Amino acid sequence: MTPPLVPWLFPGQVRQHPHVPGGLRPAAVLFDRDGTLVADVPCNGDPSRVTLMPGAREAVDAVRAAGVPVRVVTNQPGVARGLLTRRDVEAVRLRVEELLGPFAVWAVCPHGPQEGCACRKPAPGLVLAACRRIAVPPERTAVIGDIGSDMEAARAAGARGVLVPTAVTRAEENAAADVTAPDLPTAVRLVLDPALPAGEPR
Template sequence: MTRPTGPWLLSGPHGAPGVRQPPHALGGPLPAAVLFDRDGTLVADVPYNGDPARVALMPGARKAVDAVRAAGIPVGVVTNQSGVARGLLRPRQVEDVRLRVEELLGPFAVWAVCPHGPGEGCGCRKPAPGLVLAACRRLAVPPERTVVIGDIGADMEAARAAGARGVLVPTAVTRPEEVTAADATAADLIEAVRLALDSAVPTQESR
């Protein structure tokens, strides 16, 4: 059976707050959407985690996400979950972890999930742009008005390839060359959101 090449697009049981374009989406300094990486950015990176009990928030995650929502901007998650392709995660486990993240952080307007492995040649696995583009389509926002916040170079490359802006929040696993290559970096999630809400965050074209 041929594997699907597109991402899973998920949203909560109560709908997707913020899917409609906010008033500033077509103009003004604020971004039209902010997309967060999951593991290592919003929650601690537990490899191939399918256990909701092991979900732990990264420092400042709730405050950062709430700040974006308070600005009237839809928030989403873009995440690689190759454990599905590797047979280490079942779809139900991915969903259970997603629901736990939303218990801790509130509902996200969209989740774009890549279930494919590195060798499958899909267009959605970061650093490819597919997750970012799919999330933007679901939210009806232009990628160039979108900010992606993540902890590794693949997140930034996906943002760049999609035409979005990227803000890197380095952790212990972030390589020095990824920090050097990032268009913008922040010490923590709170600072990353401040940069995301600032029209001065550079794009690849403006560097």
Template sequence: MTRTAGPWLLTAPHEPPVRQLPRGPGHPLPAAVLFDRDGTLVVDVPYNGDPARVTPMPGAREAVAAVRAAGVPVGVVTNQSGVARGLLTRRQVEDVRLRVEHLLGPFAVWAVCPHGPGEGCGCRKPAPGLIAAACRHLGVPPRHTVVIGDIGADVRAARAAGARGLLVPTPVTLAGEIEDAEHTAPDLLTAVRLVLAPDKPPQRAAGHVACLPAEEAR
């Protein structure tokens, strides 16, 4: 199995400073929140390189804004195997990133895995490399970081990195992935509210039908 280079780190030229609100003993805010892209922040369009096809998921704008308002850095961790498959270029990945930021606001870091499932990289989720790289860039410990995603690979990557994973299921989320997740939420805005108010018990998501093994498609 061939070893490959690490993830791409995409950042804005001038990142606004983050001023985190004080942490009370009953409400310890995370050091950072990292979001999956496809199926979490934006509607999953397989191998999308067209900014015009970017559509935010319900509640995404409000959810990300709430994290920023709390002074917590936000980032994106995303598998983009379309690059390895010859279906996407780095420029297209960048163009989609810029469109997402136009719609949802700036993110402090994007950690992108451009490798395919068989390349043996350490960054393709469920491996921990994307989360580790994003945390290094932000200067935060993974153990104080929350990762929010829609499939099992997201929460397993968080677990492998020592971060907290939170699953927001969609119709493509497998039933076993929901059962395996320690924390779930029925939608993105609820997920963020749980992250920012950790004394409230997390909810188990229900009623989602498993349709596709989306983990291998990204």
């Protein structure tokens, strides 16, 4: 029997949060990796090529300061193409954590688009797996990313999505997003305080 296609889960180096924050504040914030936290270098397995996106440190620090756990959900199709190994993905993860501090969980899809897995964004599997790992409900989770598949994965999982457009974000992805933000710190302010205006109604 062929084993099921499941995401890779890398446990973080921070204590898990057994209780979710009260009120409207999210129970956890999930960040996309490439194009959101770090510059998008296709199929990157070299830690020396990791460069933070503008506002990444400020944004992640703000979530932690609010007492909300941070996680990463990322597609890495270079693994399926034979361009990356699990060790490569782990090396880049460790470099990101050197720059941004530890994350509670990393959920990684190593599959290609033709493999039919349930974890590759825009499918909800990465979001759901990350939520299960630290026992928080997806509907109390926010996903911050730079392209439409991040927002579609959030929507399919029942989470809130905030799009931070970059040069690679397509106009139709921007138009389809429920909430957009001009930068990462603003995106974090929107998810930590949902009472803030989200911009022009869509």
